[in-house]
Amino acid sequence: MNLTPFFLTFKLALCATVILTAIGIPAALWLANRRSLLASGLEASVALPLVLPPSVLGFYLLLMFRADGPFGAVWERFFGHPLVFNFEGLVLASVVFGLPFMVQPLVAGVRSIPKELIEASTTLGKPWWTTLVRVVLPNMKASILTGCVLAFAHAVGEFGVVLMVGGNIEGETRVVSLAIYDAVEALDYRSAHVYASVLFAFSFLTLLAVYRVNRRFFSA
Amino acid sequence: MIEAHLEKDLFGASGPFRLSVNFRVDDGQCVTFYGPSGAGKTTILRMLAGLETPQEGFISVNGELWFDARKRVLLPSRKRRVGFVFQSYALFPNMTVGENVAYAMQKTSAVKLEDLLDLAGILELKDRYPSTLSGGQQQRVALIRAISREPMILLLDEPLSALDVSTRLELQDEILRIHRLLGAATILVSHDKQEVFRMADMVLSIKEGRIHAEGSPREVFFKRRFSPKFAVTGRVLAIERADIVFRAFVSTGTEMLQVILGERDAKRFKPGDEVLVASKAFNPMLLPLFEPFETKELRQVCQAGVGYID
The missing domain is CATH 2.40.50.100 (RNA polymerase II/Efflux pump adaptor protein, barrel-sandwich hybrid domain)
Structure with a gap:
C-alpha cells in the first residue's frame, strides 16, 4: 500500500489553501463593495471554475504553463524547471481552481459586516489597517473558516485539472484522486477502496465541521 | 465651536434636492437638527464627522479647518476628534463592553476605563458582549465609547429612536449629563419633538436640505x-x-x-x-x-x- 499520494494530496491542499487565503482576503475586500463593470467581470472570472468542466480549465492552464506558454516560459527562466507535470504547477492550478471556494464565502463575509462598524472605528480615530485587523476580520471569522475548509477540501478532491496539468507522475503529482483511477485501471480494487473511503470520510467530516461551526456562529 | 457651511446635491424620496446649510454651534451648546426623514439631517452630521464630503463650503471646529472646498482642505475622518453615536449603536460584536471602550481610548489605562464605565453606571457590564445587552445598555456603552477619545464635538445621530419611552427618558438625562461634563458642542439629530424640547438649547429645523426655522425649541415649535x-x-x-x-x-x-x-x-x-x-x-x-x-x-x-x- 503506497501512502505517498496521501502526503502529496495533503501538501498540495495545504499550500493551495495558504496561498488562497493570502489572495482571497484582499480580493474579497476589494470586490465586496464595488459596483463597477470590472468588479463584476472579476467576480464572474473567479466563479468560472464552478461551472466549467475541469478539463476545459485544465486544458487552458496546460497551454499557459507549458514551457512555450506565456506563463510557463517566465517561470522556467526564473526557476529553471518547467511548470507542467510538476508539484508547483499543480499548486498553481489548484489555486486557480479553488478561487471561488475561497473568495465567495469571504465576499459574503465582508458584505455581512455593517457599514457602521467600519465607520465607528474610523470616527474613533483608527487607521484602516487597525479597522481591518481588529474589526473586519474578527467579525468574519466564520466566513474565513468556511473559505479555508472548502478550499482545502476542494483541493483534496480535484481530479480533472490535476490530471491535465500534473500528468499523474508518481511521487510528484500523483495525488489520491489520481491514485484511485490508476488502482481501478490496474484492477487493484483493494487499494482503490482504501483511497476512496479515506477521501470519502475526510470530505464528509470537513463539510460536517463547516456546517457545525456556521450553525454555532449564527445562533450566537 | 463649530462653524459650517455645507452644500451637496442629495437624492430624496421626492426627487433630487440641494442640501445647503449654514450654522454655528458654540461650546457647551446642545443643538438639535430637527426635521422629517430624508431632509438631510444625518448627512450634515456625517459630513462633520468626515464620513461624507460636501461639494461646497467649509467646516471649522475650534479654529481648525476640517474641510474647505475652495482651499482644498479635507481632514480625514480618523483625524477629526468627534464622538459619533449611531442610531444602531455600532458596537463591535467581537469585543466586550470594556474592550469596546478601551479600543477608542488613545492610551489604554485600566483605571480610566473603569472610571468611564462607572460614569455611565455600566461597570458591571464590563466583561459582557454587546449581543447580551439591552438596547438602552448598548447605547450607554456607545455613548461612553464616543467620549472616551476625548472628542472636541459630540455628534448623535438619532441615538434614542430605537428605544422605548422610559429608556429614552433615562438616556436623555444621561446624554445631557455627559454633554455638560464634556463642555463641548453637541449636535443631536432627532425627529422627536419631546426629545428636542428636553435636550436642545437651539433647534435648527431642516426641510428638503434647508434650515427653515431656527431658535429655541419654544420659539420654533410655538411660533403660532x-x-x-x-x-x-x-x-x-x-x-x-x-x-x-x-x-x-x-x-x-x-x-x-x-x-x-x-x-x-x-x-x-x-x-x-x-x-x-x-x-x-x-x-x-x-x-x-x-x-x-x-x-x-x-x-x-x-x-x-x-x-x-x-
Missing part, C-alpha cells in the same frame, strides 16, 4: 398665531362624520384623542397631517398617571364634574 394654554402636537389618524359634526382621531405619541370638528375644519385636515391640539377656553385637569386613584379623590373629581354641569 395664538398662544394656547393647553397644546399637544399629534397626527391625524382619521376623520369621520358623526351626525352633523365631524370627529377627528389624533394620536399624540402614546395617547389617542378625539376632537370634534365643524365641516369647514374637517375639510382642512386629512389623515397624516401634523396638528396642534389646543384649547384656551378651559384649564385641562392633570391627574396622576401611574398611581391608582384613591376612591375619595375619584369621588371628588366626579362631584366636581357634576357640579360643573349643574
Whole structure:
C-alpha cells in the first residue's frame, strides 16, 4: 500500500489553501463593495471554475504553463524547471481552481459586516489597517473558516485539472484522486477502496465541521 | 465651536434636492437638527464627522479647518476628534463592553476605563458582549465609547429612536449629563419633538436640505398665531362624520384623542397631517398617571364634574 499520494494530496491542499487565503482576503475586500463593470467581470472570472468542466480549465492552464506558454516560459527562466507535470504547477492550478471556494464565502463575509462598524472605528480615530485587523476580520471569522475548509477540501478532491496539468507522475503529482483511477485501471480494487473511503470520510467530516461551526456562529 | 457651511446635491424620496446649510454651534451648546426623514439631517452630521464630503463650503471646529472646498482642505475622518453615536449603536460584536471602550481610548489605562464605565453606571457590564445587552445598555456603552477619545464635538445621530419611552427618558438625562461634563458642542439629530424640547438649547429645523426655522425649541415649535394654554402636537389618524359634526382621531405619541370638528375644519385636515391640539377656553385637569386613584379623590373629581354641569 503506497501512502505517498496521501502526503502529496495533503501538501498540495495545504499550500493551495495558504496561498488562497493570502489572495482571497484582499480580493474579497476589494470586490465586496464595488459596483463597477470590472468588479463584476472579476467576480464572474473567479466563479468560472464552478461551472466549467475541469478539463476545459485544465486544458487552458496546460497551454499557459507549458514551457512555450506565456506563463510557463517566465517561470522556467526564473526557476529553471518547467511548470507542467510538476508539484508547483499543480499548486498553481489548484489555486486557480479553488478561487471561488475561497473568495465567495469571504465576499459574503465582508458584505455581512455593517457599514457602521467600519465607520465607528474610523470616527474613533483608527487607521484602516487597525479597522481591518481588529474589526473586519474578527467579525468574519466564520466566513474565513468556511473559505479555508472548502478550499482545502476542494483541493483534496480535484481530479480533472490535476490530471491535465500534473500528468499523474508518481511521487510528484500523483495525488489520491489520481491514485484511485490508476488502482481501478490496474484492477487493484483493494487499494482503490482504501483511497476512496479515506477521501470519502475526510470530505464528509470537513463539510460536517463547516456546517457545525456556521450553525454555532449564527445562533450566537 | 463649530462653524459650517455645507452644500451637496442629495437624492430624496421626492426627487433630487440641494442640501445647503449654514450654522454655528458654540461650546457647551446642545443643538438639535430637527426635521422629517430624508431632509438631510444625518448627512450634515456625517459630513462633520468626515464620513461624507460636501461639494461646497467649509467646516471649522475650534479654529481648525476640517474641510474647505475652495482651499482644498479635507481632514480625514480618523483625524477629526468627534464622538459619533449611531442610531444602531455600532458596537463591535467581537469585543466586550470594556474592550469596546478601551479600543477608542488613545492610551489604554485600566483605571480610566473603569472610571468611564462607572460614569455611565455600566461597570458591571464590563466583561459582557454587546449581543447580551439591552438596547438602552448598548447605547450607554456607545455613548461612553464616543467620549472616551476625548472628542472636541459630540455628534448623535438619532441615538434614542430605537428605544422605548422610559429608556429614552433615562438616556436623555444621561446624554445631557455627559454633554455638560464634556463642555463641548453637541449636535443631536432627532425627529422627536419631546426629545428636542428636553435636550436642545437651539433647534435648527431642516426641510428638503434647508434650515427653515431656527431658535429655541419654544420659539420654533410655538411660533403660532395664538398662544394656547393647553397644546399637544399629534397626527391625524382619521376623520369621520358623526351626525352633523365631524370627529377627528389624533394620536399624540402614546395617547389617542378625539376632537370634534365643524365641516369647514374637517375639510382642512386629512389623515397624516401634523396638528396642534389646543384649547384656551378651559384649564385641562392633570391627574396622576401611574398611581391608582384613591376612591375619595375619584369621588371628588366626579362631584366636581357634576357640579360643573349643574
